[in-house]
Amino acid sequence: MQFRTRHRFVLLTVLTAFTLGYGCEEPQPGPGKADDGRIILNGLPEGSDSWYASIHTFSSGECVDASASTVSEGLTVSESGTGAVVLAFNSDGSVVPGASVSGLPASSYFFYLKDREGIVPDIWYWEGNAESAKVSGVKMKRFPPVFTMDIVAEPEDFVSVTATIDNIVTRFSINGVISVSANPNIVSRSFTLSGSEQHLTSFIMPMAGEGSWMLPISILMDGMEPQTLNLAVSERIKSGDEVSLSLDFTDYQEKGKAVCRLAVKNEEGNKTWVKSITLKEVLPENRYYEVSVQQPDGSWKPAEVYDALVSDAPSHHGQIWNDWNNSKKLRDTSSFTLFTSDFSSPVKVRVKSKRAFSTARIRPTEYGIVPEVLADNTMEFTIPDYEKRKLSLELDGDRFHNLMILPDKPDPERPDPKNIPSNMKYYGPGIWNPEWITLKAGETLYIDEGAVVYAKVNITGDGASIKGRGILSGARLAHTGDRYASGYQLIETNANKIGTREGFTASGVTVVDSPSWTFSIYRTNNVKIDGVNIICWILNGDGIDLCSVDGAEIKDCFIRVYDDCITLKVNHLSLDDTKNIRIENNLIWADFAGGIVVGPESGSTGTGRIHDVTVKNCIVLDYPTMNTDPSNDDRGGLCISQYPSGGTTSGLLSGILFEDIVIDNIRPNGRPISVWQKPSQGVCTMEDVVFRNIRIISESGCGSSSVYSNGNIIKGLKFQNVTYNSVPIQDSGKWIVKGSDIDISY
Numbered sequence: 001m002q003f004r005t006r007h008r009f010v011l012l013t014v015l016t017a018f019t020l021g022y023g024c025e026e027p028q029p030g031p032g033k034a035d036d037g038r039i040i041l042n043g044l045p046e047g048s049d050s051w052y053a054s055i056h057t058f059s060s061g062e063c064v065d066a067s068a069s070t071v072s073e074g075l076t077v078s079e080s081g082t083g084a085v086v087l088a089f090n091s092d093g094s095v096v097p098g099a100s101v102s103g104l105p106a107s108s109y110f111f112y113l114k115d116r117e118g119i120v121p122d123i124w125y126w127e128g129n130a131e132s133a134k135v136s137g138v139k140m141k142r143f144p145p146v147f148t149m150d151i152v153a154e155p156e157d158f159v160s161v162t163a164t165i166d167n168i169v170t171r172f173s174i175n176g177v178i179s180v181s182a183n184p185n186i187v188s189r190s191f192t193l194s195g196s197e198q199h200l201t202s203f204i205m206p207m208a209g210e211g212s213w214m215l216p217i218s219i220l221m222d223g224m225e226p227q228t229l230n231l232a233v234s235e236r237i238k239s240g241d242e243v244s245l246s247l248d249f250t251d252y253q254e255k256g257k258a259v260c261r262l263a264v265k266n267e268e269g270n271k272t273w274v275k276s277i278t279l280k281e282v283l284p285e286n287r288y289y290e291v292s293v294q295q296p297d298g299s300w301k302p303a304e305v306y307d308a309l310v311s312d313a314p315s316h317h318g319q320i321w322n323d324w325n326n327s328k329k330l331r332d333t334s335s336f337t338l339f340t341s342d343f344s345s346p347v348k349v350r351v352k353s354k355r356a357f358s359t360a361r362i363r364p365t366e367y368g369i370v371p372e373v374l375a376d377n378t379m380e381f382t383i384p385d386y387e388k389r390k391l392s393l394e395l396d397g398d399r400f401h402n403l404m405i406l407p408d409k410p411d412p413e414r415p416d417p418k419n420i421p422s423n424m425k426y427y428g429p430g431i432w433n434p435e436w437i438t439l440k441a442g443e444t445l446y447i448d449e450g451a452v453v454y455a456k457v458n459i460t461g462d463g464a465s466i467k468g469r470g471i472l473s474g475a476r477l478a479h480t481g482d483r484y485a486s487g488y489q490l491i492e493t494n495a496n497k498i499g500t501r502e503g504f505t506a507s508g509v510t511v512v513d514s515p516s517w518t519f520s521i522y523r524t525n526n527v528k529i530d531g532v533n534i535i536c537w538i539l540n541g542d543g544i545d546l547c548s549v550d551g552a553e554i555k556d557c558f559i560r561v562y563d564d565c566i567t568l569k570v571n572h573l574s575l576d577d578t579k580n581i582r583i584e585n586n587l588i589w590a591d592f593a594g595g596i597v598v599g600p601e602s603g604s605t606g607t608g609r610i611h612d613v614t615v616k617n618c619i620v621l622d623y624p625t626m627n628t629d630p631s632n633d634d635r636g637g638l639c640i641s642q643y644p645s646g647g648t649t650s651g652l653l654s655g656i657l658f659e660d661i662v663i664d665n666i667r668p669n670g671r672p673i674s675v676w677q678k679p680s681q682g683v684c685t686m687e688d689v690v691f692r693n694i695r696i697i698s699e700s701g702c703g704s705s706s707v708y709s710n711g712n713i714i715k716g717l718k719f720q721n722v723t724y725n726s727v728p729i730q731d732s733g734k735w736i737v738k739g740s741d742i743d744i745s746y
Contacts, residue, residue, distance in 0.1 A: 042137055042138065042139045042140060043124065043139055043140035043141065044071065044088055044124055044140050045122065045124075048071050048088060048090075048124075049070065049071050049072035050070055050071070050072065050091060051070065051071045051088050051089055051090055051091055052068065052070065052071075052087075052088070052089055052090070052091040052095075052097065053068065053069055053070060053071045053073075053075055053086070053087065053088045054066070054067070054068040054069075054075070054086070054087045054088075054097055054100055055067055055068075055075045055076070055084060055085070055086045055087075056084065056085050056102075056109055056174050057078040057080075057081030057083070057084040057102075057129075058081055058082065058083045058084070058085075058175055058176040059080065059081045059082050059083075060082070061106060061175065061176075062103075062106070063099075063102045063103065063104065063106070063108075063109055064078060064080060064081050064102055065078035065080075065081060065102050066099065066100050066101050066102045066109075067100065068097070068100035070091070071088055078130065079129075079130040079131070081129060081130070081176075082129060082176065083127070083128075083129055083176030083177065084126075084127070084128060084129050084130070084133075084176070085125065085126070085127055085174050085176065085177065085178060086125060086126040086127075086138060086140070087111060087123065087124070087125050087174075088123075088124045088125075088140065089111075089121055089122065089123045089124065090121055090122065092121075093114060094113065094114055094115065094118075094119075094121040095111055095112070095113060095114070095121055095123060096111065096112050096113070096114050097110075097111045098110040098111060098174070106173075106175055107173070107182070109173065109174040109175060110171060110172060110173050110174060110181055111123075111171075111172055111174070112170055112171035112172070112181070112185060113170040113171075113185075113205070116170045116185055116187050117187065119202075119203075120144050120202065120203035120204055120205055121144075121203070122142065122144070122203060123142070123143040123144055124140040124141065124142055124143060125140065125141060125143045125178060125239075126138050126139065126140050126141065127176075127177050127178065141239075141240050142240055143178070143239050143240065144203035144204060144205055144206075144239070145203070145204050145205070145206060145237050145238070145239065145240065145241040145242070145243050146201065146202075146203060146241075146242050146243065147165075147191065147201070147202050147203070147204045147243045147244075147245070148199070148200065148201045148202075148242075148243070148244045148245070149161075149163060149191055149193055149199070149200040149244075149245045149246070149247075150193075150198060150199050150200075150244070150245070150246045150247070151193055151197075151198045151199075151246075151247050151249070152246055152247065152248040152249060152250060153248060153249040153250045153252070154198060154249060155221075155249050155252050155253065156222075156429075157221045157222035157224075157417070157428055157429055157430070158221060158222075158249065159194060159195075159220040159221055159222055159418075160192055160193065160194035160195075160219075160220045161192065161193050161194075161217060161218070161219050161220075161247050162190055162191065162192040162217070162218045163190070163191050163215060163216070163217050163218075163245055164188055164189070164190045164191075164215075164216050164218075165188065165189050165190075165191075165204065165207070165215065165237070166186075166188045166207075166213070167186055167188075167207045167208045167209055167213065167236075168186065168187050168188065168189055168204060168205050168206075168207055168208075169181075169184045169185065169186060169205055169206055169207065169208045170184070170185040170186075170187055170205055171183060171184050171185040172184075178239070180208055184208055186208055189204055193247075204237070204243070206236075206237055206238050206239045206241075207236040207237045207238075208236075209236060210236060211234075211235075211236070212232060212233060212234045212235075213232075213233055213236060214230050214231070214232055214233070215230070215231040215232075215233055215245075215262060216228050216229075216230050216231075217229045217230075217231060217245075217247070217260055219247070219258065219277070219279060221279055221280070221428070221430070222417040222418070222428040222429070224279070224280070224428070224430060227277060227279060229258075229260055229275055229277040231260055231262055231273055231275050232273070232275075233262060233273050234273070235264065235271065237264065238266065240266060240267075241264050241265070241266045242264070242265040242266065243262070243263070243264050244261075244262070244263045244264075244265075245260070245261070245262050245263075246260070246261045246263075247259075247260055248260075248261065251276075252279065252280075254282065255278075255282055256278050256279055256280040256281060256282040256430075256431075257276050257277065257278050257279065258276065258277055258279055259274065259275075259276045260274070260275050260276070260277065261273070261274050262274075279430075280429075280430035280431055281430070281431035282431070283306065283307075283431065283452065284307075286305035286306065286307060286335050287307075287333070287354065288305075288333070288335050288353065288354055288355065288401060288403070289305050289335050289337070289351055289352065289353060289354065289403050290302070290305065290351070290352040290354070291303040291305050291337045291339075291349065291350070291351050291352075291403075291405075292349075292350045293339050293341065293347060293348070293349055293350075293407075294347070294348040294349075294350070296345075300350060301339075303337050303338070303339040304337065304338060304339075304450070305335050305336070305337045305403070306335065306336055306337070306338070306452075306471070306512075307333050307334075307335060308333070308334045308335060308336050308404065308512060308535045309331040309332070309333060309334075309475075309513060309535075309537040310331065310332050310333075310334045310400055310535065310537050310560065310562075310591055311331055311332065311537045311538075311562045311591050311592065312332055312400050312591070313562060313591050313592035313624060313625065331537050332400035332401060333401060334400060334401055334402050334403070334404065334535075335401075335402070335403045335404070336403070336404040336405070336406055336510070336533070336535065337403065337404070337405055337406065337407075338406055338407065338408075338449075338469065338471075338510060339407050340407060340408055340409060340410045340449060340469060341407055341409065342409060342410065343383075343385060343386040343389065343409055346382045346383060346384050346385065347382065347383045347389075347407070348380060348381075348382050348383075349380065349381055349382070349383060349405065350378065350379070350380045351371075351378070351379050351380075351381075351393060351403065352376065352377055352378045352379075353377045353378075353379075353395060354377070355377070355395075356377060357377065357395035357396050358396055359395065359396055359397070360373055360379050360393065360394075360395055361393075361394050361395075361397070362381060362391050362392065362393055362394075363391065363392045363394065363621055363664055363665065364388075364391070364392075364587070364619045364621065364662065364664050365664050365665060365697060366619075366662060366664070366697075367384075367388045367391070369381050369382070369383070369384070369388070369391065371393070383405075383407070386409065387585075389405075389406075389407050389408070390404075390405065390406050390407075390533075390558045390587055391404070391405040392404055392405070392589075392621060393405060399622065399667075404533075404535070404558065404560070406510065406533045406558055408469055408508060408531060410449075410469070411449075411467070411468065411469055411508055413467070414446075414448065414468075414469075415446060417448070420446075421444075423442055423443050423444060424443070424444045424445075424446055425437060425439070425443065425444070425445050425446070426446045426448070427445075427446070427447050427448060427451045427453045427468075427470065428448050428450075428451055429448060429449065429450030429451050429470075430450070430451060430452075431451075431452045431454075432451065432452065432453045432454065432455075433454045433455075433476065434453065434454070434455045435454065435455055435456070435476075435477075436455060436456050436458065437453075437455045437456070437457045437458070438457075438458050438459075438460060439457060439458070439459045439460065439461070439464040439465075439466075440460055440461045440464070441460075441461025441462050441463055441464065442461065442462070442463045442464065443461070443464050443465075444464070444465045444466070444467060445457060445464075445465070445466045445467070445468075446467050446468045447466070447467075447468035447469075447470035447471065447472055447509050448468050448469065448470050449468070449469035449470055450470060451468070451470035451471065452470065452471045452473055453470065453471065453472050453473065454473050454474070454475060454476040454477075455472065456474065456477060456488045456489075456490055456491075456492075457472070457490065457491045457492070458492055458495055459491075459492060459493045459494070459501070459504065461501070462501055462502040462503050463502065463503040463504075464493075464503075464504055464505075465504070465505040465506065465507070466491065466505070466506045466507070466509055467505070467506075467507045467508055467509065468507075468508055468509050469508050469509070470509060470510070471509070471510045471511075471512060472490070472491075472509055472510070472511045472512075473511075473512050473513050474487075474488065474490045474511075474512070474513045474514040474515050474518075475512065475513040477490075477515045478515060479515045479538055480515070481539075481540075484539065484540050485515060485516040485538055485539055485540035485541065486516070487514075487515025487516050487538075488514075488515050488516060489514070489515075489516045489517040489518075489520035490511065490514035490515065490516070490517070490518050490519075490520075491506070491511070491518065491519050491520065492520045492522070493519075493520070493521050493522065493524040493527075494521075494522040494523045494524050495520075495522075497522050497523055497573050497574050498523075499523065500523045500524070500525060500576075501523065501524040501525070502524075502525055502526060503524075503525070503526045503527075504521065504524050504526075504527050504528075505527075505528045505529075505530075506519070506528075506529045506530070506532050507528070507529075507530045507531055507532065508530075508531045508532065509532055509533075510532070510533040510534075510535075511532065511533070511534050511535075512534075512535045512536065513535070513536060513537065513538075514536045514538070514541050515538065515541075516538070516540050516541060516542075517540065517541070517542045517545050518534050518536055518541065518542060518543050518544065518561065519534075519543065519544040519545065520545055520547075521544065521545060521546050521547065521549055521552070522547045522548060522549075522573065522574055523547070523548045523549070523574050523576065524549055525549060525550040525551050526550075526551045526552075527546070527549055527551065527552035527553070528552070528553050529544060529552075529553070529554045529555075529557060530553070530554075530555055530556055530557075531555075531556045531557065532557045532558075533557065533558045533559075534557065534558070534559045534560070534561060534565075535560050535561070536560075536561040536562060536563075537561075537562055537591075538562055538563075539562055539563060539592075540563055541561050541562050541563050542561060542563045542564045542565070542567055542593075543559040543561045543564065543565040543566055544557075544559070544565070544566045544567070545564075545567050545569060546566075546567070546568050546569065546578055546581060547569045547570065547571060547573070547574050547578065547601075548569075548570055548574035548575070548576035548577065548578055548608070549568075549578050549579075549581070550576075550577065550578075550579055550580055551579075551580045551581075552580070552581045552582070553581075553582045553583075553584070554566060554581075554582070554583045554584070554586060555582075555583070555584040555585050555586065556584075556585050556586065557586045557587070558586070558587045558589075559586060559587070559588055559589065560589035560590075560591065560621075561589075561590065561591065562590075562591045562592050562593070563590075563592065563593040563594075564590070564593045564594040564595075564597045565588045565589070565590050565594070565595050565596060565597075566583060566586070566588070566595075566596045566597065567594065567596075567597040567598075567599070567600075568581060568597070568598050568599070568610050568613060569599065569600075569601040569602070569610075569645070570601060570602060570603030570608035570609065570610060570645065570646075570651060571601035571603070571645040571646065572601075572645050572646035574608075575603055575604070575607040575608040575646050576608060577603075577608055577609050577610070577611065578608075578609075578610045578611075579609070579610070579611050579612045579613075580612050581612070581613045581614070582613075582614045582616070583596060583613075583614070583615040583616070583618065584614070584615075584616045584617050584618070585616075585617045585618065586618045586619075587618070587619050587621055588618055588619065588620045588621065588637070589620075589621040589622045590620075590622065590623045590624070590637065591622070591624065592624065592625060593635055594623070594634075594635045594636060594637075594639045594641075594674075595620045595623050595636065595637040595638060595639065596615050596618065596620075596637075596638055596639065596658075597639040597640075597641060598610055598613060598639070598640045598641070598653060598656055599634070599639070599640060599641035599642055599643055599650075599653070600634055600641035600642075600643035600678075601643060601645035602641070602642045602643055602644060602645065602650040602651055602653060602684075603644070603645060603646060603647075603650060603651030604644050604645065604646045604647025604648070604649055604650065604651055605647060605649045605650070605651060605652075605682075605684070606651070607646060607647065607651065608646070608651045609651040609652045609653070609654070610651070610653050610656075611652070611653065611654045611655045611656075612654075612655040613655065613656045613657065614657045614659070615638070615656075615657065615658045615659070615661065616657070616658075616659045616660055616661075617659075617660045617661070618661050618662075619661070619662045619664055620637035620638065620661070620662070620663045620664060620666065620672070621664050621666075622666050622667060622670065623635075623636060623637035623663075623666045623667070623670040623671065623672070624666065624667040624669060624670050625669055625670060625671075626669050626670065626671040626703040626704075630671070630674075630704070630706050630708070630736060631708045631710065631738065632679075633671075633674070633676070634674060634676040634678070635671065635674060636671040636672060636673055636674030636705070636706075637663050637666055637670065637671065637672045637673065638658050638661065638663070638672065638673045638674070638691070638694070639673075639674045639675075639676070640653065640656060640674070640675045640676065640686065640689060641674070641676050641678075642676070642677040642678060642684050642686055642712070643678045643681075644678065644681050644684070648681055648682050649681045649682040649683070649684050650677070650678070650681060650684035651684075652684075652685055652686075652687070653685075653686045653687075653689070654686070654687045654688050654689075655688050656688070656689045656690070657689075657690045657692070658690070658691045658692070658694060659690070659691075659692045659693055659694075660692070660693045661693070661694050661695070662694075662695050662697060663694070663695070663696040663697065663698075663702075664697055665697055665698060665699055665700070666698070666702050667702070668700055668701050668702055668703075669702070669703055670702050670703055671702070671703040671704065671705060671706065672694075672696045672698075672702060672703075672705045672724075672734075673691065673694070673696075673705035673706070673722075673729075674705065674706055675689070675706070675707040675708070675714070675717065676706075676707075676708050676710070677708065677709050677710050677711075677712040677714070677739075678710065678712075679710035679711055679712075680710075680711070681712070683711065683712055683713060684712045684713070685712065685713045685714075685715065686712070686713070686714045686715070686717075687714070687715035687716050688715070688716045689714070689716065689717050689718070690717075690718045690720065691718065691719050691720070691722050692718070692720040692721060692722075693720070693721050693722075694719075694721070694722040694723070694729075695723055695726075696722075696723065696724045696725065696729070696734075697725065698724065698725055702734070703734070704733075704734045704735060704736050705724075705729060705734060705735055705736070706735070706736035706737070706738075707736070707737045707738070707739070707742060707744065708736075708738050708739060709738070709739025709740070709741055709742050710739065711739070711740075712739070712741070713741040714739070714741065714742045714743060714744070715743045716743055717742065717743060717744045717745070718744070718745050718746075719744070719745070719746050720746070722746075728746065729746075730746050
């Protein structure tokens with residue numbers, strides 16, 4: 001189609017190719033006429049011959065000439081007009097043009113997008129007049145700005161990013177130049193990158209208005225609530241701009257930050273606006289150690305090292321008893337590292353100490369792991385297999401700034417973070433502060449590898465579980481008290497002690513810094529605690545307390561606490577029996593009170609017993625103290641303490657087996673084994689207690705093991721192959737037995 005008027009005509013045609021991107025490649029013919037007298041139109045993309053093309057020529061605000069055709073048919077331009085606008089766009093109907101004849105009211109000359117919310121098509125334009133076309137040529141320009149969005153160094157837990165641009169115009173007037181219409185049809189456009197997508201390119205339309213504007217950028221990470229960064233931009237997006245938005249995660253792993261950059265390129269130059277956002281809290285770098293683990297391809301992968309508060313109780317126990325309100329003035333900072341490996345072959349570990357040292361030792365001693373000390377305070381050693389993976393690295397004999405090495409296999413039951421079951425509370429990598437988590441019947445708290453969750457956990461139903469490879473911490477809860485801690489017990493399976501829970505599981509997690517007992521297991525049957533690590537510094541900060549529990553298995557755990565590591569009780573809050581307990585393959589480290597303890601709260605006659613207990617294949621890494629009067633001291637690395645609760649006389653303790661256990665170089669004042677009955681309680685009874693294959697290893701000496709009945713009755717107490725540095729305990733000089741009614745055999 002071609003329109004003619006009484007004015008002289010000039011033919012315009014397309015001669016060039018186009019390259020999609022931030023710009024286009026323009027041909028070189030330059031301004032002027034072609035050999036056949038046509039004025040050359042430069043810049044349109046390939047395949048545009050069938051596009052709709054229009055030209056409007058204006059003089060004194062009136063349209064004096066207008067024509068429309070396809071690009072291939074050509075256009076004419078009036079030489080009498082003072083301003084002309086050429087438009088070209090796909091003729092698929094996505095752009096709606098206004099009048100294509102002259103002489104109508106000015107409001108009749110416009111174009112707009114048919115689908116304001118849909119994809120923006122490619123639109124090209126030229127503004128000038130016939131004279132400028134002869135001199136400079138008709139150099140077509142893209143009208144819509146090009147918008148690109150990119151993700152840099154995308155982390156594993158990235159889910160999506162969405163940027164929303166407001167005040168986008170979809171209707172424009174033509175009056176010698178293209179301008180915002182009186183009815184501009186303003187819309188907002190949102191652009192999202194998600195999943196594996198790392199790049200997006202789209203056309204947008206120019207923005208209305210002048211001056212600064214705000215670009216909201218919403219970022220979603222696995223397991224996190226969405227966070228929005230508002231980027232202030234001082235200039236509006238104009239026609240032809242090349243706009244690029246990048247979200248850079250380069251500093252995410254170390255600093256928890258992402259950086260947003262908006263860059264605009266146009267004929268006036270380049271401008272950039274930058275703002276960062278903290279997406280996750282990052283723990284401070286450990287002050288003592290750096291750890292890396294050799295991978296199957298020979299490379300070394302850094303492992304996270306965390307602070308762990310512990311207590312040198314023998315040095316200042318009296319002061320520690322009053323070290324409340326999170327002051328922690330008398331605490332020592334040990335460290336622990338967590339990583340995963342399939343352990344299909346030995347695992348090589350490299351540790352750099354940030355302090356100079358003379359000697360390095362790894363315990364358990366019987367594992368036989370000897371570190372090779374290299375230059376620059378660095379050492380390497382090999383973990384031979386999965387069963388010997390939990391270790392203590394001690395420099396110059398320092399057990400209060402040691403490194404606890406606590407790796408595990410990847411969890412075969414790890415959930416898909418993008419498809420979390422409805423009965424699961426999931427926390428992905430990062431730092432979380434929910435403060436309080438309630439688990440109802442059948443619910444699971446899953447703390448993934450790399451996650452640190454600060455919260456108390458309260459369980460209100462049967463069959464709840466806590467799983468994962470991350471950290472549950474009580475460090476941000478109040479550590480209050482007077483003589484005894486009054487803060488929260490960190491994990492409670494039955495806080496009100498009413499009724500009986502059926503089933504509870506804890507697996508793989510590391511639990512630190514409880515304000516009181518760590519695992520408070522009351523009136524809960526069929527308990528399984530497997531592969532858990534517990535570190536706690538506070539008085540009354542027991543590791544695992546089983547109170548009136550029928551059926552429990554505690555295995556493959558590392559437990560280091562100030563108070564009792566594992567203790568079995570029947571107390572005045574719950575007088576049902578504690579029975580059918582198996583404690584196996586655990587590393588035990590008591591900084592003051594007791595290692596594995598049957599008691600001290602032992603029910604009362606007729607209202608609660610402790611019986612049928614097996615403790616097997618455990619290693620006691622430390623127990624530091626023994627009272628100057630051992631007859632009045634119930635503590636030890638392995639301990640039976642019969643102390644009444646809920647009455648004047650303890651209930652019966654029976655069927656207790658300690659077997660295949662190593663006491664590994666506890667401190668010089670520590671007592672390896674204690675069997676003790678409280679005096680003046682009306683004659684309680686303990687029977688059928690066996691210690692079998694117990695090896696006490698003590699390179700620098702330790703306190704004496706002891707049995708004190710204090711006027712009570714002990715029947716069938718057996719010590720079978722119990723040795724102190726390979727000498728039978730009864731011949732070692734480190735053995736005390738006192739009491740009249742003690743039936744003991746060796």
